[in-house]
Amino acid sequence: MSKKVRVRFAPSPTGGLHIGGVRTVLYNYLFARQHGGDFVLRIEDTDQSRYVPGAEAYIFDTLSWCGLEPDESPRHKGSFGPYRQSERKEIYRRYAEQLVQKGYAYYAFDAPEELEAKRKTAPNFQYNISSRGEMKNSLSLNESHVKKLLSENAPHVIRIKVPSNEEVKFTDMIRGEVSFNTSQVDDKVLLKADGMPTYHLAVVVDDCLMQISHAFRGEEWLPSAPVHILLWKYLFGEENMPQWAHLPLILKPDGNGKLSKRDGERLGFPVFAMDWTDPRTNEKTTGFKERGFLPEAFINMLALIGWNDGTEQEIFSLHELVAKFSIERVHKGGAKFNYEKAKWFNHEWIKRSAVDSYQPLVKNLFTDAGIYIDNETKFSRALELVKDRCTFLTDFVQQASFFFKAPENIDIAVIKPKWDEKKNLFFIELIRAYSLMNSWQHDALEKEFKELAAVNEIKPGDVLLPFRIMLVGGKFGPGVFDIAAMVGKDETIRRIKQALQLL
């Protein structure tokens, strides 16, 4: 009988969520949904010195912005809790002791400073089969000494006793067969002196207790996989181990290496999903959300970093991704992040989506910019008219504000050099002609405009651009008569008059 699909995302609450992390969430989510399984969010807060207040809440906010709600988490009820590792402290000790009993682990009393000193003198020091005899631990010390130290509560850790010269193999869902020789892996600490587990112990214990069937994580974990496999073997049986998939890294666009927050700052693009302010330094990092990305576009872009369905399709809704995603089609190699492509995805989503799906978001942006919208229908029509030229949600403010508010800056310089009395006269007559119009519609406005130009022996092209500048302030925007029609009779005439005074 095959296990129910259960996957987990296990971040440590140390700061904002990097796009690599969000992609891991996404792949977990897609896999779970596709197989009718559960998606668990587990907080790996075993390092108390790195705990950052607010980081956990940020993770929840990010997941909900992305529409990737977990089924179980510290905030969602589930029957495998608690979902915060700091609240499961005693559990890990039990398993660590069990390993010691079975002879798969041992107590080590070396002080951190001693180890540090050792590493200084011996450049490639490894705590392993060849060195553990010289260290202070329950393997090298005699039994009564160890008992004494333990009863005195001497600070100690528990280390895994890695066997010598064994091949550890497993099948990665992305990479296929991967193998390591245990002589290369050292005796990793399992339980720290403060009683907290390290990642190594915590993942396998929790993955087992939470009945995780498939474990996806970043490629940086691959080298420690043999430790986890050994632990599974010793504790729960290798046959019960989840299937692993180590995801390729997202690399910086220039040069090589993992994409970091710093690269975003350096190159001017976000790497976090949402704005994040570090409470300790007050340092602010911008997010995709605040830059004006649609969550649909963000998710779509992330899914395609390292994965495609083999066809030419690039635009996928979350729903389609659930149906088409397959972990086997994920690339082995890392991908350089391409912000231009990210922008393209957002642009596509803005163009393709119905305006009302993001209208409330854009309305907030207008409000923030001090433009009050009182006519939703007109607002909707305005957005429809300009959406093709918006790469970001924030672009709407620049692209559509003139429908609701006269432009503050009028780029007179564009028309001034070619301005003459003939044009001036044309506009004076245009004001009169337009004031007389009963039907204020696109076609009528254009017809009137062109007839008047003909009468004045002026080329429409020579006055069209000035007219645009008068209405919107610059060389951009949809068709001029569309604008005039929407702005309304009084306002159109008012803007012409006002601009004329500047010329």
Place this chain on the structure above:
RNA sequence: GCCGCGUUGGUCAAUCGGUUAAGACGCAUCCCUUUCACGGAUGAAUGAGGGGUUCGAUUCCCCUACGCGGUACCA
């Protein structure tokens, strides 16, 4: 250093031994548009190097080079 994992245009990438080696982003040119875009068309640009296996390798194997990751009482 050691171990592991990678390597198709500038970037993302398809190909599961036989193709003129797709497509997308970006770039360039042109068309459309009396603005800016959208849209359409065209173009430049790719298998790291060397050995095998094979009738035939981008594809399978080995070596080298290069890159990345790990090498903590961090995750």
